Amino acid sequence: MSKTHIKKSKLKLVHQYYSYTGFYSFVLLSIKKSVLPISLFIISMLLIHRFIIDFNVLFSLIVETFPTSIIFTIFFASESILGLIPPEIFIAWAGKSSEPILFLSLLALLSYLGGVISYFAGISISKIPSVYNYLEVKMQRHLKNIRKWGGFLIIVGALLPIPFAMTSIAAGVINYKFRHYLLFGLLRFVRFFIFALAIFQMV
Numbered sequence: 001m002s003k004t005h006i007k008k009s010k011l012k013l014v015h016q017y018y019s020y021t022g023f024y025s026f027v028l029l030s031i032k033k034s035v036l037p038i039s040l041f042i043i044s045m046l047l048i049h050r051f052i053i054d055f056n057v058l059f060s061l062i063v064e065t066f067p068t069s070i071i072f073t074i075f076f077a078s079e080s081i082l083g084l085i086p087p088e089i090f091i092a093w094a095g096k097s098s099e100p101i102l103f104l105s106l107l108a109l110l111s112y113l114g115g116v117i118s119y120f121a122g123i124s125i126s127k128i129p130s131v132y133n134y135l136e137v138k139m140q141r142h143l144k145n146i147r148k149w150g151g152f153l154i155i156v157g158a159l160l161p162i163p164f165a166m167t168s169i170a171a172g173v174i175n176y177k178f179r180h181y182l183l184f185g186l187l188r189f190v191r192f193f194i195f196a197l198a199i200f201q202m203v
Helices: 003-020 023-051 055-065 068-080 087-095 100-126 129-138 140-149 151-159 164-173 178-185 187-202
Strands: none
Touching (some): 087 187, 140 164, 164 178
């Protein structure tokens, strides 16, 4: 049997596995769920920009008023603790900075590092029985999916507008291989630059 045939057979088996376990349906559902909030966010931003406040003025004021270190610190804290603040707000802020590409790259890096912190938080949590049992209930679906699909779910978490910290915590809780987590998590950079293409044009 040729190497090409063996490779195709393995790919077919992988495809069958993800089909049977519902991975493709999960990804499709996640994309469908993300379309509405992203669309609403963009429409809201456009309407606010047109009728309420000029974002060019607002973000320029923020850039001039607050030290960049403070804004980066707030963002890093958010990305390390469940992703409480939408990254798109900070991406728009980066677009009005003096060095948009540099600031965007730093935001992507901080988001990636925030995910790493969440990963180790998950590992620490897994060693506290009471907290671990609580998360087994609250994050049951996340943990179940990470156990089933591993890296592919991390890819989804890195690319789609869902809190990357949640996926990272789940990966840490189940002790997912760290080197694989770091590799798949790099797609976080791709997400930031793709969103920036749209948001930079808007603001």
